[in-house]
Amino acid sequence: MTSVSIRDLTLKFGSLEVLKSLNLDIDEGEFLVLLGPSGCGKSTLLNCIAGLLDISDGQIFIGGNNVTWAEPSERGIGMVFQSYALYPQMSVEGNLAFGLKNARMPKDEIAKRIARAAEVLQIEPLLQRKPAQLSGGQRQRVAIGRALVRDVDVFLFDEPLSNLDAKLRAELRVEIKRLHHRLKNTMIYVTHDQIEALTLADRIAIMRNGIIQQLDSPHEIYNRPVNLYVAGFMGSPGMNFIEGEISGAGESSFNFASTQIPLSRYPFVRDDRPDKAIFGIRPEHVSCGPAASDEPFSADVEIEVVEPMGADTLVWAVLDGKEFRFRVDGQSPLHAGQTVRIGFDPAKASIFDAARELRL
Amino acid sequence: MTTTSTPAATQRPIRLFRNKAAKIAAIPMILTALVVFMGGTIWTVVFSFTKSKLLPKANFIGLDQYERLWSSSKWLIAIENLVIFGLCSLVFSLVIGFVLAALLDQKIRFENTFRTIMLYPFALSFIVTGLVWQWILNPDFGIQNVVRSLGWESFSFDPLNNQEIVIYGILIAGLWQGTGLVMCLMLAGLRGIDEDIWKAARVDGIPAWKTYIFIVIPMMRPVFVTTLVIIASGIVRLYDLVVAQTSGGPGIASEVPAKYVYDAMFLSQNLGQGFAGSTMMLLAVLIVLIPWAYMEFGGRQRD
Amino acid sequence: MTDVTTLDAPAGTRTAASPGLVDGPRGAKPKRAISPRNIMIYGTLLLVSVYYLLPLYVMIVTSLKGMPEIRLGNIFAPPVEVTFEPWVKAWATACTGLNCEGLSRGFWNSVRITVPSVVLSIAIASVNGYALANWRFKGADVFFTILIFGAFIPYQVMLYPIVILLRELGIYGTLWGLILVHTIFGMPILTLLFRNYFTSVPEELFKAARVDGAGFWGIYFKIMLPMSLPIFVVAMIIQITGVWNDFLFGVVYTKPDVYPMTVQLNNIVNSVQGVKEYNVNMAATIITGLVPLIVYFVSGKLFVRGIAAGAVKG
Numbered sequence: 009m010t011s012v013s014i015r016d017l018t019l020k021f022g023s024l025e026v027l028k029s030l031n032l033d034i035d036e037g038e039f040l041v042l043l044g045p046s047g048c049g050k051s052t053l054l055n056c057i058a059g060l061l062d063i064s065d066g067q068i069f070i071g072g073n074n075v076t077w078a079e080p081s082e083r084g085i086g087m088v089f090q091s092y093a094l095y096p097q098m099s100v101e102g103n104l105a106f107g108l109k110n111a112r113m114p115k116d117e118i119a120k121r122i123a124r125a126a127e128v129l130q131i132e133p134l135l136q137r138k139p140a141q142l143s144g145g146q147r148q149r150v151a152i153g154r155a156l157v158r159d160v161d162v163f164l165f166d167e168p169l170s171n172l173d174a175k176l177r178a179e180l181r182v183e184i185k186r187l188h189h190r191l192k193n194t195m196i197y198v199t200h201d202q203i204e205a206l207t208l209a210d211r212i213a214i215m216r217n218g219i220i221q222q223l224d225s226p227h228e229i230y231n232r233p234v235n236l237y238v239a240g241f242m243g244s245p246g247m248n249f250i251e252g253e254i255s256g257a258g259e260s261s262f263n264f265a266s267t268q269i270p271l272s273r274y275p276f277v278r279d280d281r282p283d284k285a286i287f288g289i290r291p292e293h294v295s296c297g298p299a300a301s302d303e304p305f306s307a308d309v310e311i312e313v314v315e316p317m318g319a320d321t322l323v324w325a326v327l328d329g330k331e332f333r334f335r336v337d338g339q340s341p342l343h344a345g346q347t348v349r350i351g352f353d354p355a356k357a358s359i360f361d362a363a364r365e366l367r368l
Numbered sequence: 369m370t371t372t373s374t375p376a377a378t379q380r381p382i383r384l385f386r387n388k389a390a391k392i393a394a395i396p397m398i399l400t401a402l403v404v405f406m407g408g409t410i411w412t413v414v415f416s417f418t419k420s421k422l423l424p425k426a427n428f429i430g431l432d433q434y435e436r437l438w439s440s441s442k443w444l445i446a447i448e449n450l451v452i453f454g455l456c457s458l459v460f461s462l463v464i465g466f467v468l469a470a471l472l473d474q475k476i477r478f479e480n481t482f483r484t485i486m487l488y489p490f491a492l493s494f495i496v497t498g499l500v501w502q503w504i505l506n507p508d509f510g511i512q513n514v515v516r517s518l519g520w521e522s523f524s525f526d527p528l529n530n531q532e533i534v535i536y537g538i539l540i541a542g543l544w545q546g547t548g549l550v551m552c553l554m555l556a557g558l559r560g561i562d563e564d565i566w567k568a569a570r571v572d573g574i575p576a577w578k579t580y581i582f583i584v585i586p587m588m589r590p591v592f593v594t595t596l597v598i599i600a601s602g603i604v605r606l607y608d609l610v611v612a613q614t615s616g617g618p619g620i621a622s623e624v625p626a627k628y629v630y631d632a633m634f635l636s637q638n639l640g641q642g643f644a645g646s647t648m649m650l651l652a653v654l655i656v657l658i659p660w661a662y663m664e665f666g667g668r669q670r671d
Numbered sequence: 672m673t674d675v676t677t678l679d680a681p682a683g684t685r686t687a688a689s690p691g692l693v694d695g696p697r698g699a700k701p702k703r704a705i706s707p708r709n710i711m712i713y714g715t716l717l718l719v720s721v722y723y724l725l726p727l728y729v730m731i732v733t734s735l736k737g738m739p740e741i742r743l744g745n746i747f748a749p750p751v752e753v754t755f756e757p758w759v760k761a762w763a764t765a766c767t768g769l770n771c772e773g774l775s776r777g778f779w780n781s782v783r784i785t786v787p788s789v790v791l792s793i794a795i796a797s798v799n800g801y802a803l804a805n806w807r808f809k810g811a812d813v814f815f816t817i818l819i820f821g822a823f824i825p826y827q828v829m830l831y832p833i834v835i836l837l838r839e840l841g842i843y844g845t846l847w848g849l850i851l852v853h854t855i856f857g858m859p860i861l862t863l864l865f866r867n868y869f870t871s872v873p874e875e876l877f878k879a880a881r882v883d884g885a886g887f888w889g890i891y892f893k894i895m896l897p898m899s900l901p902i903f904v905v906a907m908i909i910q911i912t913g914v915w916n917d918f919l920f921g922v923v924y925t926k927p928d929v930y931p932m933t934v935q936l937n938n939i940v941n942s943v944q945g946v947k948e949y950n951v952n953m954a955a956t957i958i959t960g961l962v963p964l965i966v967y968f969v970s971g972k973l974f975v976r977g978i979a980a981g982a983v984k985g
Contacts, residue, residue, distance in 0.1 A: 058878070060881060060882075079881075079884075080881045080884075081884030081885075082884075087878070090875065091876075094879075095893075097897040106883050107884055110884035389886065389887030390887055391808055394799055396795045396858070397795075397858065400818060400855050400858050403836075404829060404855055405818065405829065408829035409824060409829065411832045412831060413828075424835075471712055474712055482716050482720060483975070484968070486719065486720070487974075487975070489726075491912055491963040492916065492964070493916035493918065494916070496933075496956050499936070499937075499952065500729065500953075503733065503949060503952070504725070504726060506746075509741065509746055513746075514747060544723070548723070597823070601823045605826060605827075607918075607919055625827075629827040630827070630922075630923075646827035646830070657820070661820075
C-alpha cells in the first residue's frame with residue numbers, strides 16, 4: 009500500500025524551477041531518505057509534502073487522500089526540524105500539547121498521548137522544563153515527541169541531527185532507527201549526511217538540481233550507482249575515477265596510459281560502448297600487499313601521502329600516472345615513497361559513459 | 369494503486385482569499401501607505417499649482433505659487449538658514465559623534481554612564497531643548513552675563529538676539545540634542561567591526577588613528593550613509609526647535625522652511641504658498657533619499 | 672609603579688635554568704592607570720559630559736530660585752534659598768495667554784493622547800510586521816516600501832491633506848484625531864521594527880506551529896507575542912517619547928483646550944504677556960521633560976536599541 013505519492017510535482021520561484029516534474033511513491037512503513045547537497049531541492053520537496061510551500065503544479069497524496077491544497081495540519085503528518093523549533097516560552101509538556109489543543113482534543117486524551125510519547129522517548133523527567141533548560145539531544149527528542157503525539161502515519165524529518173555534535177548524532181541516529189522499528193510509520197528523512205542515509209534508509213533518493221538521480225536501496229546506491237554524480241557523491245573518501253577507453257567486444261578491457269583492466273567479470277547494464285569511458289573503483293574495494301596479486305587485476309603503485317585515520321589508513325598513490333586512493337588497515341606500516349602492489353576485482357567497479365555520465 | 373486515480377477532491381482556493389487573515393491585518397498599513405502617504409503627497413503637490421488661499425480650490429495657476437515663493441525674502445532666508453544649519457549639523461554631528469564613539473570604544477570604565485549622559489538630550493522634546501538653550505543664551509542672564517560678571521566686560525555672545533548669527537544659536541541646541549544619537553549609531557557601527565581587524569592592525573604595527581581613517585571608517589560606510597540619511601531627513605523637518613527658541617526671530621532672521629509652510633497654511637491663510645513650500649521640501653528630501661534607496665535596495669531586488 | 676624590569680640585572684643573578692637566554696621582562700606587563708592616553712580620553716569625555724549636563728543643571732537650579740535671586744546672580748550658581756514655588760506655579764497657575772491653569776491640563780491631555788496612541792499603534796504595527804515577515808502576500812512589499820518612504824517624507828507635505836481627512840471623519844481638533852495621526856505616523860518605524868524582529872525568529876518555529884494546526888492569529892498570540900516582549904518594550908519606548916515630545920501635530924490637529932503638554936509649555940514660556948518668570952518657565956520645562964527622561968533612565972539599554980530604529984523618526 010502506498011503511503012505518500014507525488015505526481016509530477018513542479019515548484020517554481022518566479023522563473024526558477026526548483027523541483028521539476030517529480031514523481032515519487034513511498035510505501036507504508038518505509039523509511040525513505042532524501043539525500044543531496046545543499047540547494048538540491050530535498051528540503052523544498054519535504055516542505056511541499058508538509059504543505060508549508062505552495063506547489064506550482066502536480067499532486068500530492070498522503071494515505072490515499074489528495075492533500076495537494078490541504079493545510080499542513082490536515083495532512084496527517086508530523087514534522088521534526090533541524091533547529092528543533094521548540095516554542096521557547098512553553099514547557100516541554102506545552103510544546104507537546106500545542107498541536108493537540110489546536111485540534112480541540114479532550115484534555116484526558118492529550119494527557120494520555122503525552123504520557124505515551126514521553127515514555128517512548130524517555131523524556132518523562134523533562135516534561136515541566138522549558139526548552140532553554142534542555143541539552144541539544146533532549147531538545148531533539150522533544151521535537152520528535154511533538155510529531156509522535158500527533159499519532160500520524162507519516163513523519164517528516166528535516167535534517168534533524170545536523171545541529172548536534174558527532175557523538176550525539178550517532179546516538180540519536182540509532183534511536184530514530186529503533187523508533188521506526190517500533191512504530192512502523194512512514195518516515196521521510198532529509199539529510200546531506202550519507203552515513204545517516206546509509207544507516208537509516210530502506211530506500212535513498214539522491215537528488216540534484218530538483219531531480220531525483222537514483223531511488224534505490226542503500227546497498228544498490230552504494231555498489232551500483234546509476235551515474236557519475238551518484239557515484240561521486242556517495243562514499244567518503246570518494247570513488248577513484250580514471251578516464252580511458254574500452255576496447256574489444258567480448259573479452260573487453262578498460263585501457264588508460266599503458267594499463268589494461270580486464271572487464272570480463274564486469275556486469276555491463278548497457279550494450280553501447282562509447283569511445284571514452286570513466287572507470288570508478290571505491291578505495292575500500294582495493295586490496296594491498298600479498299592478497300593483491302590474487303585479484304583479477306593488480307598493479308604496482310607509488311605512495312605519495314599516507315593519512316592514518318585510526319581504524320584505517322587512507323593511502324594516496326599514483327597508478328600509472330593517475331591519482332589513486334585506497335584504504336588499508338590502520339595498523340599497516342606503509343609510508344610515503346614506498347612502492348606497493350595493489351589489486352581489485354573489476355566486478356566491484358562502476359564504469360560510466362564519459363559523455364553522458366551514465367552507468368555502462 | 370488507488371491514490372493516483374483519485375481526482376482532486378478539494379476546490380482550489382481562490383487566490384484573493386488565500387492568506388486572508390494576513391491581508392485583513394495589513395489593511396491599516398495599506399490604507400496609510402496609499403491614502404495618507406501617497407494620496408496626501410500627491411494631493412499637496414497637485415494643489416501647489418492652484419490659487420488656494422483660505423480653502424483649497426482647484427483653480428490652477430501654473431507655477432505662480434513657486435515664483436512668489438522664490439521671490440519671498442522670508443522663504444529665501446529660510447532656505448539659507450536651512451543650508452547653513454544643515455551643512456554645519458551634518459559635519460559637526462558626524463565628526464563629534466564619531467570621535468565620541470571612538471573614545472567610548474576604547475574599553476573604558478563607566479562607558480554606560482558616559483553614554484547615558486550623552487544620549488539623554490535625545491529623549492527630550494525639541495521644545496524643551498529650545499527653551500533651555502533660550503535661557504542659557506539669554507544675554508541678560510545667561511553665558512554672556514556670567515562671563516561679563518567675571519570681569520570681561522566687553523564679552524559678547526548673544527546669538528539669539530543677533531540676526532547675523534541666530535542660526536548658530538539654534539545649531540548649538542540642535543547639536544546638543546542630536547549628537548548623542550549619532551554617537552550611538554557610530555558606536556554600534558564600531559562594535560560591528562570584526563575584532564580581528566584590530567588584531568591584524570596591531571600585529572602589522574599600524575597606529576590606531578591610521579587604522580580608524582584608512583580601515584575602520586571605509587568599512588563603516590553603510591553606517592555613515594544611514595546616519596547621513598537620518599540626520600538629513602531630520603534637518604529638513606527642523607521646526608519645533610526654532611519655534612521654541614526664537615519663534616523665527618529676531619525679525620525673520622531664523623525662519624526655516626518647515627515654519628514658513630506652517631505659517632502660510634495655518635496663520636496667514638495662504639494655503640497655496642504652504643503647498644508650494646512643502647513640495648520644495650519634499651523635493652529636497654527626494655534628492656537625498658532616491659540615490660540612497662537606489663544604493664541600498666536597487667542592487668538586490670529580492671532579499 | 673614602575674615599568675623598569677630586570678633588564679639591567681647583573682649577570683650573576685640570571686637563572687641557571689635557562690642558560691643562553693637573556694633575562695628580560697617576566698610576568699605581568701606593568702600597567703599605569705594614569706597614562707597620557709587615559710588622561711586624554713577621560714579628560715575629553717568629562718569635558719563633553721559637562722557640556723551635556725549643563726543645561727539640565729541650569730534648568731534645575733533656575734527652577735529652585737526666586738526671581739530676585741535670578742535677576743542678581745548668575746545662572747550657574749546654586750540657589751541660595753531653595754523654593755519650590757515655581758514648580759507649584761508651573762503646574763497649577765501659570766498663564767498661557769488663554770488661560771491660567773498651568774501645565775496640569777496639558778499634562779493630562781498628553782497622557783490621554785499618549786496612552787491610546789501607543790497601544791493602538793503598537794497593536795497595528797506588530798500585526799502588520801508579523802504579516803509582512805511570516806505571511807508574505809503579493810504586493811505586500813510594495814505597500815511596505817511606500818510606508819518606509821513615508822517615514823522620510825517631510826510631515827509638512829501631508830499636514831493639510833490630513834486636516835481634510837480628519838474633518839471628513841469628524842474628529843478634527845479632537846484628541847482622537849491626534850491619536851489617529853500619531854498612529855499613522857508611528858506606523859512606518861514600528862512596522863519596520865516588528866517586521867525585522869519577526870523575520871529574525873527562526874522560520875522553522877513558524878512552520879512547526881503551522882504543522883501543529885495554528886493559524887494566523889494563533890501563531891501571533893501564542894507563539895510570536897510571548898517570545899517578543901523585549902521588542903514590544905522597545906516599541907513602547909519609541910512611541911511614548913515620540914508622542915509625548917511631539918509639538919507640530921499637537922499644534923495643527925488640536926484645539927487649545929486639548930493641547931498636549933509641549934504646546935502648552937511653549938505657550939507659557941513664549942507668551943508675550945506679563946513679566947517673564949524664568950524660574951517658573953524652567954520648572955515647567957523640566958516637568959514636561961520628566962516623562963521621557965524617566966522612560967529613558969528606566970529603560971537604559973532598550974532605549975539605545977530603540978533609537979537605532981526610532982532614529983528614522985528624526
